[in-house]
Amino acid sequence: MAANPRLEINVGKIAGNTAQVAQKAGANGVNIVGVTKVCCGAPEVARAVKQGGAAMLGDSRLENIARMKEAGIPGPYMLIRIPMQSAAAETVRLADYCLLSDVVTGRILGAEARRQGKTMHVIIMVDVGDLREGFWPNQIPGAVTELAAVEGLAIAGLGVNLTC
Structure with missing residues (x-):
């Protein structure tokens, strides 16, 4: 030993x-x-x-x-964190999905995805008060509108990080 x-x-x-988890989740469409x-x-x-x-x-x-x-x-x-802007090329090359908390990074990821001939799927993070990451709830409509217009990005959904 x-x-x-x-x-x-x-x-x-x-x-x-x-x-077991996949079966229970799948029964509910998740x-x-x-x-x-x-x-x-x-x-x-x-x-x-x-x-x-x-x-x-x-x-x-x-x-x-x-x-x-x-x-x-x-x-x-899925990269389960916000990617660094300096790692956009590697993020797009390796991950199909990532979390996103600002428009500038979204634009950089979109440009890199176009360069690589891919689509980067993003989950837009919403800050629910723990000041950790994401857009404030009142910023979401504008952020979604801006990010939806970025070629190379596809919005996969919204996410929250609560007391993690």
């Missing part, structure tokens, strides 16, 4: 638990995103989550998404 701490992951249980950030995008975990029925894989780090893609695990993939 190893002397160092280690984490053992039962991928069979991950797949089984994912299947698809799930299997988030792999706690295991740094470990391909064996991502594979189990997809096998269990997750419609998409999500991670907070582009390098973890790259790791899963390099392992041949099919997407789509």
Whole structure:
């Protein structure tokens, strides 16, 4: 037995638990995103989550998404944070979806998506009072109007981050 701490992951249980959640969610018309950030995008975990029925894989780090893609695990993939403007090219190359909290970043992502011949799907974040990220609720209509006009972007929905 190893002397160092280690984490053992039962991928069979991950797949089984994912299947239960996916079935219950699917019965209500909801698809799930299997988030792999706690295991740094470990391909064996991502594979189990997809096998269990997750419609998409999500991670907070582009390098973890790259790791899963390099392992041949099919997407789509979601960057579950706001991308840095300086990482727009890598975000569009690796992720199919990302969170978005400002129009300028949306324009940059749209331009990069056009350059790469892709569409970047965005979830527009709404700040609900925890001052963490997103547009204020009264800014949403204007932001949606502006972002909907950006070629290369597709608005996938609205999101909130509450006390995370």
